[in-house]
Every structure is written in C-alpha cells, then in structure tokens.
Amino acid sequence: MFSKLLIFFIGFIVLTIEVNSAESWKPVYIQPEQLHISLGEQPTEIVATWTTMEKTSDSICHYGEESKQSFDYSSRGYQQKFIDGGPKKRHMYIHRVYMKNLQPDTRYIYHCGSENGWSELFFFKTFPKGNEWQPRFVIYGDLGNDNAQTMSMLQEEIQLGHHDLVTHVGDFAYDMHTDNALVGDEFMRQIQPIAAYVPYQVMAGNHERDYNYSNYNHRFTMHSQGEKEINNHFWSYNIGPVHLIAINTDFWEHIQYGTHMIENQFKWLEQDLKRANEPENRKKQPWIITMGHHPLYYQATRPDNKIRIGNEQLPGLEPLLYKYGVDLSFWAHDHIYTRFLPVYNEKIFNGTRQDPYFNPKSPVHIITGSAGCREFVTPVHSNPNPYTAYVSNDYGYTYMTVLNETHIQLRQISRNQMGKVIDEFMLVKEKHGPEAWLY
Ligand SMILES: [Fe+2]
Ligand SMILES: [Fe+2]
Structure with missing residues (x-):
C-alpha cells in the first residue's frame, strides 16, 4: 500500500513539474x-x-x-x-x-x-534646411495587406534612396482591426521596409473608421509643424517649398455621430490656410498642396458630393481650397489613377489652350488610389466627364518632384507595366495664391 502511494506521489510531482515547465516555456513577445x-x-x-x-x-x-x-x-x-x-x-x-x-x-x-x-x-x-531643395514624394492610397501589388517595388525604391518621404492617402491594410487586429500587425510589418527609412506620413480613410479609428490613432504619430500634440486626422508641414496639408475627409461620411469633427477640422483648416497665405509664409512655401482620402471629383460627375459642396448643415471643401489658392490636391478611395483638368465648380479652368497645367485658373486634382488591396481596382468609365483628362486602373503610385517655386513634375508609375511611367505632366505656376486664378 505504502509503495503504491509513493509511486502515485512521485508521479504527481513529475507531472506537476512538467506542467509548470511547459508553462514557463511560453514565449515572451518583447522584440520591437x-x-x-x-x-x-x-x-x-x-x-x-x-x-x-x-x-x-x-x-x-x-x-x-x-x-x-x-x-x-x-x-x-x-x-x-x-x-x-x-x-x-x-x-x-x-x-x-x-x-x-x-x-x-x-x-x-x-x-x-x-x-x-x-x-x-x-x-x-534628414531634409535639407530651408526651402531651396527639391522634395521627392511618393503618393498613394488604398494599400492593403493582401494584394499589396506595389509593396515590393516601394520597399526597394525607398531602400535605394529614391524618395524623401511617403504619403499614404488613407485606407490601410483592409483593415487594421480585422481578425482582432492581426491584419494591422502584419500590414505594419510589411511597410517597415519602407517606413523605417523615410517619414511615412498618413491620413485616415473609411477603412480606418472602426472602433473610432482606434487602430489608426494608436499605430501612427502625426504632428503639425510646431505642434506638440499628436493629431493623426489633420496636420500640416513645410517640406522645402511646399506647405503640405493632410485632412480627414471620412468625417463627412458618418455625420450620424455628430458634425463637431468636421467643424473642428474646418476651423483648423481655414486657420492653417490663412497662415500659409501670409505673404512671408507663401513666399517661402509658395506651393500649398492638400491630401485627403475621399475625392472631390470622380470620373463620373457627382453633383451632390457633400465633401465638395457641403449641405445645409455642413461646409464643403472646394470653396475653401479655391479661396486660399490651393495649387494641387491629392485624393484616393477610388482604386484608380485619375488626372483632372483644372476644375472648379465642375467647370474647366485650363491655363492656356496648349497646356492646361501652365498657370491653371483653379486647383488641380489627382486621384491616386491604386496601390493594391483586396478590393482590386475600379473600372475605367466608358464615358467620363469632360474634366477627366487621363485615367488608368493599372496598379501603381505617383511620384511628385517639386523642382522649384514654379515647377512640379508629376509621374504615374504602373506596376502592371513593371515600373513604366504611364502619365507625366508638369504643373507650372508663375503665380501662387488666389490671385493666380486671375493671372
Ligand atoms: Fe480603398
Ligand atoms: Fe476608401
């Protein structure tokens, strides 16, 4: 009897030690x-x-x-x-x-x-000091974890030092919160070979909205120049001769939760544009460029686009951009690249008969939302509106090189055609600010 008990007791101890040691072998996840x-x-x-x-x-x-x-x-x-x-x-x-x-x-x-x-x-x-250098931007939106068609090209170009910064114009990972945020973790691992080498500047799209943008808010760190507070939703920064402004256009898409976000942002935006237009500021940063996820214009006309024109309760963006002489606006959301003729209030305001982008009489809009995601690309419209100048739904991204205070070079790179430049134009402005519309 005693020996049976002893065997049982020893067995129990061995089992306990095994269970304990198995538990103590659980991995720890402390690696950055x-x-x-x-x-x-x-x-x-x-x-x-x-x-x-x-x-x-x-x-x-x-x-x-x-x-x-x-x-x-x-x-x-x-x-x-x-x-x-x-x-x-x-x-x-x-x-x-x-x-x-x-x-x-x-x-x-x-x-x-x-x-x-x-x-x-x-x-x-680090960026050179002052405003007399030529920032090289890569701009795209709508890049996901799955079907991230352009990811490897971007990773390589960035590591080779071809660009100074990236701006990701909303819609990340599809979605960062999916599968208990495992998709967000893997997406952030995928962009590390890009984003650990150049500033990865972001704005929110509709795919960031869930749980009150919490994955987006926590995983990124955006500052306006001179601002201590982190604000991932709207921020601005001087980069060479550019005053870059990022906004959250997704606020217009869920006004059932209240309009205060739009109002706060709108107030901030107007203040920021005013300051950027003070003569000494506009002299240093003559280019004012905005970026936001949902476009003001699409290939097909959308006369009731409330982000553009507003409604009874809410202001729209287009009058503000026009009033303060914004030169260039980038959008995404539509999974396509679209270059528009200079357009305001759905009317074309070309610079000259030969070259629409030589001293244009209104802001210029570009959609670059084809970096690649599991929702694939938008079809090219068979009968686009008259202010749509060029459309491609090849996967790709946009290069913007700011040559000086009068010239910006824009190029669209196609992933389908192995890095070929499929669209290229020069935006030339001999005058900036609202007075440029009359110049
Ligand atoms: Fe998207
Ligand atoms: Fe979107």
Whole structure:
C-alpha cells in the first residue's frame, strides 16, 4: 500500500513539474516590430513608433550620424497599452520616441527598443534646411495587406534612396482591426521596409473608421509643424517649398455621430490656410498642396458630393481650397489613377489652350488610389466627364518632384507595366495664391 502511494506521489510531482515547465516555456513577445518613422514637432525631430506585444523595460532609440558609425545619441520615450476593439480584446504596446537635435541633410543610423532587445539597424536622411531643395514624394492610397501589388517595388525604391518621404492617402491594410487586429500587425510589418527609412506620413480613410479609428490613432504619430500634440486626422508641414496639408475627409461620411469633427477640422483648416497665405509664409512655401482620402471629383460627375459642396448643415471643401489658392490636391478611395483638368465648380479652368497645367485658373486634382488591396481596382468609365483628362486602373503610385517655386513634375508609375511611367505632366505656376486664378 505504502509503495503504491509513493509511486502515485512521485508521479504527481513529475507531472506537476512538467506542467509548470511547459508553462514557463511560453514565449515572451518583447522584440520591437512594426517600426516606422514620421516627422516630429520640429524639422530637427524624427519620431519612431513601434510595437511590442508585451510591456518592455523602456522605450529608447540610439542614433548617430552614419559617417561616424556610432550611436552618439540616445532618446527615451514612452509606451502605451493599446487594446483592440475586437472580440478578443488583443493588446499590444505602442512605443514612441522622438529623436531630437538632428542636423539637416544628414544620414543617421538608428535602432530602437530597450534592454529587452533592439530592432534591426535602420537609417534615414534628414531634409535639407530651408526651402531651396527639391522634395521627392511618393503618393498613394488604398494599400492593403493582401494584394499589396506595389509593396515590393516601394520597399526597394525607398531602400535605394529614391524618395524623401511617403504619403499614404488613407485606407490601410483592409483593415487594421480585422481578425482582432492581426491584419494591422502584419500590414505594419510589411511597410517597415519602407517606413523605417523615410517619414511615412498618413491620413485616415473609411477603412480606418472602426472602433473610432482606434487602430489608426494608436499605430501612427502625426504632428503639425510646431505642434506638440499628436493629431493623426489633420496636420500640416513645410517640406522645402511646399506647405503640405493632410485632412480627414471620412468625417463627412458618418455625420450620424455628430458634425463637431468636421467643424473642428474646418476651423483648423481655414486657420492653417490663412497662415500659409501670409505673404512671408507663401513666399517661402509658395506651393500649398492638400491630401485627403475621399475625392472631390470622380470620373463620373457627382453633383451632390457633400465633401465638395457641403449641405445645409455642413461646409464643403472646394470653396475653401479655391479661396486660399490651393495649387494641387491629392485624393484616393477610388482604386484608380485619375488626372483632372483644372476644375472648379465642375467647370474647366485650363491655363492656356496648349497646356492646361501652365498657370491653371483653379486647383488641380489627382486621384491616386491604386496601390493594391483586396478590393482590386475600379473600372475605367466608358464615358467620363469632360474634366477627366487621363485615367488608368493599372496598379501603381505617383511620384511628385517639386523642382522649384514654379515647377512640379508629376509621374504615374504602373506596376502592371513593371515600373513604366504611364502619365507625366508638369504643373507650372508663375503665380501662387488666389490671385493666380486671375493671372
Ligand atoms: Fe480603398
Ligand atoms: Fe476608401
């Protein structure tokens, strides 16, 4: 009897040890991932944002000039627990660190993490000082986790240093919150080979809306120049001779939750445009360029587009853009590339008979929403409106090179045609501001 009991007892201990050790072998998820950078409060700052699945001891970036091959600087930031709104209430930790006192036009190496582990080594190059340089933008919207047709091309071009920054004009991952935010995690891993090397500047689309934009709000870090507060919904920044403004046009699409978001943003936008038009500011940044997800114009006429014209309760955007002499507006949402003739109030305002884009008499609109997602592309309309100048539903993205205060070069790159430039034009403005419409 005693020996039977002893065997049982020993057996119980062995089993307990096994169960305990199996539990203690559960992996820990403290390795930094999904790292990306964006423009900080000042042009001398770059913010790094990344994720760990569990809390780590600290949030730190080590950085230094590439030419010295050493981490001469260290910045400490913070981590915030993010709980996804899905049924599993998955959580993760989002880390933010501001790399400060950066020299202009300098290449830095960096890594981020903590004593629990560092990310891979990445690099970025700061913008030159002042306004006399030629920013090279890549612009696209509607890039998903699945069918991300242009992802590998973008990853390679960015790593080779072909571009200074990326602007993603809404609709990410499809969707970041899908499958308890696992889709968001994987998408953010996919863009790391882009977004860890150049500022990845974003605005929200309809696919970010769920759970009150919470995945979008937590995973990105947008600042207006000179603003301490993070605001991922509307922000503006001076980049060379460009004053870039990003807005959330999705606010117009769910007014059942109230109109205060539109009103707040509208007030901010008007203030921002006013300031950008003060003569000394417009002299330094003659180009005012806006970006937002839902377009004001499509291939087919939509006379009741409330984002453009507003309604009884709400203002529309088009009169404001016109009043303050916005030069160029980028949109996405329609999974297609569309270049419009200069248009205002559905009327064409070409610059000259030979060249619509030479001193145009209204803003110029472009849709670039064909980067690739699981909703595929929009068909080309068989009978588009008269102000639609060129349409392609090849997967692709847009290059914008700001040559100087009078010339911007725009090119559309096709993924279907292995990087071929399928549309190209020069926007020329010898005068900026509302007076350009009469020039
Ligand atoms: Fe989309
Ligand atoms: Fe959309």
